[in-house]
Amino acid sequence: MPFDTASTDPGCAPEAPAGDWLALDDPQEWAGFSRPVRDREGWQESYLAIQGMHCAACALTVEQALAHLPGVDGVQVNGASATARVTWSPAVSRPSQWLAALRRAGYGAVPAGDLVDAVARLKEQRLLLWRWLVAGFCMMQVMMYAWPAYVAEPGEITPDIASLLRWASWVLTLPVVLFSCWPFFSAALRDLRHRTVGMDVPVALGIAIAFGASTAATFDPAGVLGAEVWFDSVTMFVFFLLSGRLLEQRLRDRTAGSLEALMRRLPQTIERQRADGSFERVPVRRLAARDLIRVLPGEVVPADGQVLEGETRVDESLLTGESRPLRRGAGQPVIAGSQNLDGVVLVRVERAGGDTRFAGIVALMEQASVEKPRLARIADRIATPFLLAVLAAAAGAAAWWWAGGPAHALGVAVAVLIVTCPCALSLATPAATLAAAGALARQGVLVRRLQALESCAVVDTVVFDKTGTLTHDRMGVSATRVRAGVDADEALALAASLARHSLHPASRAIAAVAGNAGWTAAEVAELAGRGVQGRVAAPDGALSRGLRLGSAGFCEAPAGAAQAGRPAAHLADESGWLASFELDEALRPDAAAAVAALQAQGLQVRLLSGDGDGAVQRLARRAGIAQAHGDCSPEDKLDRIRRLQEGGQRVVMVGDGVNDGPVLARADVSVAMGDAVPLAQARSDFVVLGGQLRAVSALLAHARRTRRIVRQNLAWAAAYNAICVPLAVAGWMPPWLAGLGMAASSLLVVANSARLARIADVGGQEAAAGPPPLAARQPA
Amino acid sequence: MDILFILIPLSVALALLILGALGWAVWRGQFEGVDAEGERILHSD
Numbered sequence A: 001m002p003f004d005t006a007s008t009d010p011g012c013a014p015e016a017p018a019g020d021w022l023a024l025d026d027p028q029e030w031a032g033f034s035r036p037v038r039d040r041e042g043w044q045e046s047y048l049a050i051q052g053m054h055c056a057a058c059a060l061t062v063e064q065a066l067a068h069l070p071g072v073d074g075v076q077v078n079g080a081s082a083t084a085r086v087t088w089s090p091a092v093s094r095p096s097q098w099l100a101a102l103r104r105a106g107y108g109a110v111p112a113g114d115l116v117d118a119v120a121r122l123k124e125q126r127l128l129l130w131r132w133l134v135a136g137f138c139m140m141q142v143m144m145y146a147w148p149a150y151v152a153e154p155g156e157i158t159p160d161i162a163s164l165l166r167w168a169s170w171v172l173t174l175p176v177v178l179f180s181c182w183p184f185f186s187a188a189l190r191d192l193r194h195r196t197v198g199m200d201v202p203v204a205l206g207i208a209i210a211f212g213a214s215t216a217a218t219f220d221p222a223g224v225l226g227a228e229v230w231f232d233s234v235t236m237f238v239f240f241l242l243s244g245r246l247l248e249q250r251l252r253d254r255t256a257g258s259l260e261a262l263m264r265r266l267p268q269t270i271e272r273q274r275a276d277g278s279f280e281r282v283p284v285r286r287l288a289a290r291d292l293i294r295v296l297p298g299e300v301v302p303a304d305g306q307v308l309e310g311e312t313r314v315d316e317s318l319l320t321g322e323s324r325p326l327r328r329g330a331g332q333p334v335i336a337g338s339q340n341l342d343g344v345v346l347v348r349v350e351r352a353g354g355d356t357r358f359a360g361i362v363a364l365m366e367q368a369s370v371e372k373p374r375l376a377r378i379a380d381r382i383a384t385p386f387l388l389a390v391l392a393a394a395a396g397a398a399a400w401w402w403a404g405g406p407a408h409a410l411g412v413a414v415a416v417l418i419v420t421c422p423c424a425l426s427l428a429t430p431a432a433t434l435a436a437a438g439a440l441a442r443q444g445v446l447v448r449r450l451q452a453l454e455s456c457a458v459v460d461t462v463v464f465d466k467t468g469t470l471t472h473d474r475m476g477v478s479a480t481r482v483r484a485g486v487d488a489d490e491a492l493a494l495a496a497s498l499a500r501h502s503l504h505p506a507s508r509a510i511a512a513v514a515g516n517a518g519w520t521a522a523e524v525a526e527l528a529g530r531g532v533q534g535r536v537a538a539p540d541g542a543l544s545r546g547l548r549l550g551s552a553g554f555c556e557a558p559a560g561a562a563q564a565g566r567p568a569a570h571l572a573d574e575s576g577w578l579a580s581f582e583l584d585e586a587l588r589p590d591a592a593a594a595v596a597a598l599q600a601q602g603l604q605v606r607l608l609s610g611d612g613d614g615a616v617q618r619l620a621r622r623a624g625i626a627q628a629h630g631d632c633s634p635e636d637k638l639d640r641i642r643r644l645q646e647g648g649q650r651v652v653m654v655g656d657g658v659n660d661g662p663v664l665a666r667a668d669v670s671v672a673m674g675d676a677v678p679l680a681q682a683r684s685d686f687v688v689l690g691g692q693l694r695a696v697s698a699l700l701a702h703a704r705r706t707r708r709i710v711r712q713n714l715a716w717a718a719a720y721n722a723i724c725v726p727l728a729v730a731g732w733m734p735p736w737l738a739g740l741g742m743a744a745s746s747l748l749v750v751a752n753s754a755r756l757a758r759i760a761d762v763g764g765q766e767a768a769a770g771p772p773p774l775a776a777r778q779p780a
Numbered sequence B: 001m002d003i004l005f006i007l008i009p010l011s012v013a014l015a016l017l018i019l020g021a022l023g024w025a026v027w028r029g030q031f032e033g034v035d036a037e038g039e040r041i042l043h044s045d
Helices: A018-024 A027-033 A056-067 A095-105 A113-117 A119-151 A159-180 A182-193 A200-219 A231-263 A357-370 A374-404 A406-419 A423-442 A452-456 A466-470 A488-499 A505-513 A591-600 A613-623 A634-646 A661-666 A694-729 A735-757 B004-027 B034-040
Strands: A034-036 A044-051 A072-078 A083-088 A108-111 A269-273 A279-283 A292-295 A304-309 A312-315 A326-328 A345-351 A445-447 A461-464 A471-482 A520-527 A531-537 A544-550 A568-573 A576-587 A604-608 A627-629 A651-655 A669-673 A686-688
Touching: A018 A095, A027 A034, A027 A044, A027 A108, A044 A095, A056 A072, A056 A083, A056 A095, A056 B034, A095 A108, A119 A159, A119 A182, A119 A231, A119 B004, A159 A182, A159 A200, A159 A231, A159 B004, A182 A200, A200 A231, A200 A374, A200 A406, A231 A423, A231 A735, A374 A406, A374 A694, A406 A694, A406 A735, A423 A445, A423 A452, A423 A694, A423 A735, A445 A694, A452 A669, A452 A694, A461 A466, A461 A634, A466 A471, A466 A604, A466 A613, A471 A488, A471 A505, A488 A505, A488 A520, A488 A531, A488 A544, A488 A568, A488 A576, A505 A568, A505 A576, A576 A613, A591 A604, A591 A613, A591 A694, A604 A613, A604 A634, A613 A627, A634 A651, A634 A661, A651 A661, A651 A694, A661 A669, A686 A694, A694 A735
Parallel strands: A461 A604, A461 A651, A604 A627, A651 A669, A669 A686
Antiparallel strands: A034 A044, A044 A083, A044 A108, A072 A083, A269 A279, A269 A292, A292 A345, A304 A345, A312 A326, A445 A686, A471 A576, A520 A531, A531 A544, A544 A568, A568 A576
């Protein structure tokens, strides 16, 4: 198979433990992602999210891998969403067989239970596409019938041929009006029943009048309405209107798609330790806090917890946007939804199910996606008087022109109704903010309040909190001093080999910064209040030395090994002091770059902290912040923010989300670093998931871009209405031109907004607007 | 020009037939994985 890219690329195949598959054979488990096929007794259809697909050819390979299995009747693979629908008979086939077959073909798969519920949405998509195709195809054909009337000399077309062409156009316009226009008519009827006037009322009225008048002209060319027909205008208007709706639906579904991809991350089962120490596979749903679970390479961590044994790297990219694998060893936390890449770890569950950060993220995204921006709400409020004015203008224009012939008068009324359709105006804000929120979510920034995007665009001051915001909430090693002749890196590696066996904050700091040089420690003992000691062996096992790591006294450190007043840890071997490690709060690695990026955008950057002023100033210098204030009580912080605001500045506060609650609420816009606190408690407009400070500058830049595009949209829509309405009322705009103009302005707004679905990536490169990375990513 | 009296009704019938075919394609999900269909012909199975 020369085009089978999958089998030639071993990187396609994610590791999935076989135990998961067997668990899926339990009818209770596969019920979660399957449903009975209608009109086929005993058959089921199931949905799988395929991992490792990256091209159209992959879709075919997946299809072939599954289609030949006994008991599998039909397979449909969607290349764009990387999902497959399998029709199968439980009497013959088992889900584990498909997964095994997929694995042989080089792919992984997870059940996609959400797609079972998404069937209604799929139906809606297909219906809209079908309406759109009917309108488009009929439009083309009706245009051809209309063409002779536009180009022929008077008298060149005989009356019977002209009448035949009108009849043919009528027949093909009928499906457009009855089927394609149904959404407009039903929405208009609903509005009228509720005694409101929505956008669809003038649209439906315009279509109905144009079609009605044209029908009368078709059946009775000699009648009062004359022989003029507008079938071409009606079909074209409907086609372009539906094109706008189709684009809008796609945009919405793409945003919803990012959410669903998140939900598909949780595995169905995990190995849980029994009381006797052996392991059993249990569904993730049954996990509870304090359970001990074993997470194998390739598995997704099912709950928030702490690593007890083992060391590995995890990929948190989907949750946080952090694309590099993160090292996790004993004592370090792992979060639900992250993928375990290469080691076996024993994890103690701390939070499971709905309490995890993962569940918090999903809840936040759901909440944000239903909220309506303020501008859109204003647009809704002014819509009713505006639309009433439109109806009045159309009626007035028709009355004015009635003397010049009813046909012309109706034509003017239709043009007014169609041309004033505020579709573009109503799409201007929601289309842009939705696209922007979707793009930000893929970069690890959750938008909790859509309307905050507006305020975000006008801020001129960024205030950072220190702990948990500019810094990690754990310590780092800021300086190392060593005995003459000792290599600093080696000393750190030696210290880390001991430190890994201790949960003391200083030990964790040292273990976190040191690479694993292969030193192994044995006979480790922790002496409370003093330190750790043990025997450390070189990678080849040859050299073994007794080491101590701990306080200055414990390690016989000389005076001056560490600056007074700063936390430090010391290392000693059999012949005495070896090295000292000065500890400090670890500045986030991208803090300086983020601050520089913000300053490059012309923003003022400040630091407010409750910590001692000396430490705050030192940290501010390292981060490149000129204005820093330490020793601030929460009241001081609030006061400073208020003074800034009174000075006319718009402030965005970046904090850890919980401790700064009141300050975050006071600021114009608040951003929480989501790695410090439980997400569900974060009280802020935005949550940055990856702990990447650069996301803040990306957020502000994108918010400004969003505002610019919203303004372009609004300006364009308003200008279009201002120009076209007088023309239409004056009778200078035929219905076909009105339809074309209105549709073109809506399409322009949607297309302009779709530009926001792309965002300059936090790392600098342009990210694709496609679905977020799935579990398909492989260890490097 | 009398031929038009047959051709135009024929074109209407043909258009409706094509609409039916398009509908069949939509509800069979043929527009939901458009990239794969182009590659199918290259596969030897």
